[in-house]
Amino acid sequence: MYKPQGAVPTEGREATAAGRGAKTIEARDVNLYYGDFHAVEGVTMTIAPNKVTALIGSSGCGKTTFLRSLNRMHELTPRARVEGHVSLDGEDIYGKGVDPVEVRRLIGMVFQQPNPFPTMSIYDNVAAGLNLNSSRVPKARKDEVVERSLRGAHLWEEVKDRLGKPGSSLSGGQQQRLCIARAIAVEPEVLLMDEPCSALDPLATLAIEDLISELKNRYTIVIVTHNMQQAARASDVTAFFNLDATGKPGHLVEVGATNQIFTNPAEKQTEDYVSGRFG
Amino acid sequence: MLLSGGAGWRRRAKDRLMTVLIGGAFLLAMIPLVSLVYEVTKRGIPGLSLEFFTEDARGQIGEGGGASHAIVGTLVITGVASLISIPIGIMGAIYLNEYGEGRLRRALTFFVDVMTGIPSIVAGLFAYALFELFLGPGIRLGVMGSVALSVLMIPIVIRSAEEVLKIVPNHLREAAYALGTPKWKTIAKVVLPTAFAGLVTGVMIAVARIIGETAPLLVTTGVVDSMNSDPFNGRMQNLAVYAYNEYRSPGVFKQAAYDKAWAAALTLIAIVMILNVAARLVYRRYKTEIR
Numbered sequence: 001m002y003k004p005q006g007a008v009p010t011e012g013r014e015a016t017a018a019g020r021g022a023k024t025i026e027a028r029d030v031n032l033y034y035g036d037f038h039a040v041e042g043v044t045m046t047i048a049p050n051k052v053t054a055l056i057g058s059s060g061c062g063k064t065t066f067l068r069s070l071n072r073m074h075e076l077t078p079r080a081r082v083e084g085h086v087s088l089d090g091e092d093i094y095g096k097g098v099d100p101v102e103v104r105r106l107i108g109m110v111f112q113q114p115n116p117f118p119t120m121s122i123y124d125n126v127a128a129g130l131n132l133n134s135s136r137v138p139k140a141r142k143d144e145v146v147e148r149s150l151r152g153a154h155l156w157e158e159v160k161d162r163l164g165k166p167g168s169s170l171s172g173g174q175q176q177r178l179c180i181a182r183a184i185a186v187e188p189e190v191l192l193m194d195e196p197c198s199a200l201d202p203l204a205t206l207a208i209e210d211l212i213s214e215l216k217n218r219y220t221i222v223i224v225t226h227n228m229q230q231a232a233r234a235s236d237v238t239a240f241f242n243l244d245a246t247g248k249p250g251h252l253v254e255v256g257a258t259n260q261i262f263t264n265p266a267e268k269q270t271e272d273y274v275s276g277r278f279g
Numbered sequence: 280m281l282l283s284g285g286a287g288w289r290r291r292a293k294d295r296l297m298t299v300l301i302g303g304a305f306l307l308a309m310i311p312l313v314s315l316v317y318e319v320t321k322r323g324i325p326g327l328s329l330e331f332f333t334e335d336a337r338g339q340i341g342e343g344g345g346a347s348h349a350i351v352g353t354l355v356i357t358g359v360a361s362l363i364s365i366p367i368g369i370m371g372a373i374y375l376n377e378y379g380e381g382r383l384r385r386a387l388t389f390f391v392d393v394m395t396g397i398p399s400i401v402a403g404l405f406a407y408a409l410f411e412l413f414l415g416p417g418i419r420l421g422v423m424g425s426v427a428l429s430v431l432m433i434p435i436v437i438r439s440a441e442e443v444l445k446i447v448p449n450h451l452r453e454a455a456y457a458l459g460t461p462k463w464k465t466i467a468k469v470v471l472p473t474a475f476a477g478l479v480t481g482v483m484i485a486v487a488r489i490i491g492e493t494a495p496l497l498v499t500t501g502v503v504d505s506m507n508s509d510p511f512n513g514r515m516q517n518l519a520v521y522a523y524n525e526y527r528s529p530g531v532f533k534q535a536a537y538d539k540a541w542a543a544a545l546t547l548i549a550i551v552m553i554l555n556v557a558a559r560l561v562y563r564r565y566k567t568e569i570r
Contacts, residue, residue, distance in 0.1 A: 071457065073453065073456065073457065076453070076456060078380065101456075101459050101460070101461050102459065103459075104456055104457055104458070104459040105458070105459030106459075108457055108458065109453075109457035111450055111453065111454065111457075113450055115448075115450040115451055115453075115454045116454075117451060117454065117455075117469055117473070118451070118473055118567040119469075119472040119473050119475075119567050128455070128458060129458040129459070129460075131468070132455060132458060132460040132464055132465075132468055132469075133458065133459060133460060133464075179454070182454075182458065183457070183458070186458055186459060
C-alpha cells in the first residue's frame with residue numbers, strides 16, 4: 001500500500017500539500033453550453049473525498065461535458081460556456097482571478113484514449129508535469145517522483161528497465177497506466193477519468209480498476225463510464241445522467257450510493273437504465 | 280455458375296484500361312523531369328572543375344575563372360532569407376492554428392494565400408523600393424535579396440507549417456493542459472516537438488522553392504564578379520544570376536561561358552538535392568507516430 005508520507009510537495013504548493021487529504025467538489029446549478037446548444041442543465045451534486053464517484057448514462061447525456069467542467073477543460077472548446085458554481089473545498093474554481101491553469105494543477109485528468117506524449121520517453125512522460133511546470137527540478141527528485149508515480153500506477157515493475165524507451169512503445173493498457181502515473185506525478189487533489197478503460201481489453205481494464213480503488217485512498221476520483229459493471233465494481237457513489245430527447249440538454253437524474261442506485265434506485269428511468277432496458 | 284459467367288470480363292477490361300491510363304500519365308509526367316536532369320547533367324559536367332568551385336570570376340576575360348563567389352552568394356542569401364522567414368513563418372502558423380479565430384484569422388489566411396501567388400519580380404521590386412527609401416537609389420546588397428526571397432518564402436513556410444500543426448492531435452494539447460501547463464508552454468514543449476519532422480520538411484520545400492530565384496535577385500543583389508560573403512556590404516553574386524549572365528553575355532569564349540552556365544545550373548540542382556536528402560534524414564530520425 002502506498003504511504004503518503006515522504007511525498008514531495010510540488011513547488012509553491014507546500015501550504016496546500018501540508019493539509020493533504022482529498023478534497024470535496026461541489027457543483028451548484030451547473031449549466032454547460034456549446035455555443036447556442038445547451039448541453040447540460042442544472043447539475044447540483046457533491047463529490048465526496050476519498051470516494052470513487054461514477055457518472056453513468058447514455059451517449060450524449062453530458063457526463064463527459066460535466067466532467068470536463070470540473071477542471072475547466074470545458075472552456076477550451078471554442079464557444080463553450082459555463083454557468084453556475086463549482087467549488088473545491090469551498091473555493092470557487094470559476095471565481096474571479098482564479099487561473100484555470102492552477103485549477104488543472106489541482107484537478108488532474110485521464111482521458112479516454114491513452115495519450116502519452118509521442119516525443120517523450122516513459123521517464124519524461126511521467127516527469128512531464130515537473131518538466132513543463134517548474135523551472136529546474138533536481139534530477140534526484142525527478143527520479144523519486146517518477147518511481148513513486150509509476151509504482152502508484154502499478155507500472156514500475158513492468159517498465160523500470162526501459163524508462164528511456166518511448167511511451168508509445170507500451171501496450172494500450174500500459175499506456176493508460178502511464179497516463180495515470182503522469183497525472184498523479186503532479187500530486188493533484190482530484191483525479192477525473194473520462195472512460196479510462198473504453199479502449200482497453202478486459203485484463204487491462206481490471207488492472208486499472210484495481211488501481212482506481214487504491215488511488216481513492218489519496219484522491220477524490222470521478223470516473224465517467226459506459227460500462228455499468230465497471231460502475232458497479234469500482235465506484236462508491238453513482239450519478240445517473242439522462243436526457244429527455246436528442247437535442248435536449250442532459251441533466252442529473254439521481255445520485256446515490258452505488259449499491260442503492262443499482263439495486264433500489266429512486267427513479268424509474270434509473271432503474272430502466274441500470275437494468276439494461278435502454279441506453 | 281454464379282461466379283464464372285456474367286459480365287466479369289467487362290469489369291476486368293475496365294480495370295486494365297484504367298491501370299494503363301494512369302501508368303501512362305505517370306510516365307508522361309516523368310519525361311520532362313528525367314530529360315531535364317539528364318540534359319543538365321550532360322551539359323553541366325564539362326564546366327565543372329576544381330577552379331569552378333575555388334575561384335571567382337574577378338578580372339577573368341579568358342576561359343578561366345570559377346563560380347565560387349556565386350555559390351557562396353547563393354548560400355549566404357538563401358541562409359539569411361531562411362533566418363528571416365523560418366521564425367516569422369512558424370510563429371505565423373502558430374498564431375493561425377493555435378491562437379487565431381474568427382474574422383482576423385480568415386483574413387490572414389486569405390492574405391497568406393495571396394502572398395504565395397506573388398510574382399517573384401514583384402517581391403524583388405518591393406525589397407528594392409524598401410531599401411531605396413533608406414539607402415538611396417541604385418543600392419544593391421545581399422541582404423536585400425534575402426528580404427525579397429523572404430517575401431516569397433514566408434507564405435510557403437506558414438502554409439506548410441500550418442498543415443503540420445493541424446495534424447498534431449488535440450488530445451496531446453489537452454493532456455498537457457490537464458497537467459496544469461500554460462498554453463505557450465504546451466505549444467513550445469509538446470506541439471512543436473511533435474510536429475518537428477514535418478516542420479523541417481516544410482522549411483526545406485520552401486528553401487528549394489526560392490534558392491533558384493533569379494529575377495528578384497537581379498534587381499536587389501546585382502551582378503558582380505568577385506567574392507563577397509558579407510550580405511550587408513556591396514553587391515553579391517548568386518548561381519542563378521551567374522548562369523543567366525554567362526548565357527546572356529558569353530564574351531569571346533562562348534563555349535566556356537555556356538559550360539559554366541550549365542555547371543552553375545547543375546550545382547544549383549545538386550544543392551537542392553542535398554538539402555532534400557538532409558531533410559529526409561531529419562524526418563526519419565525525428566518523425567513521431569501521430570495518431
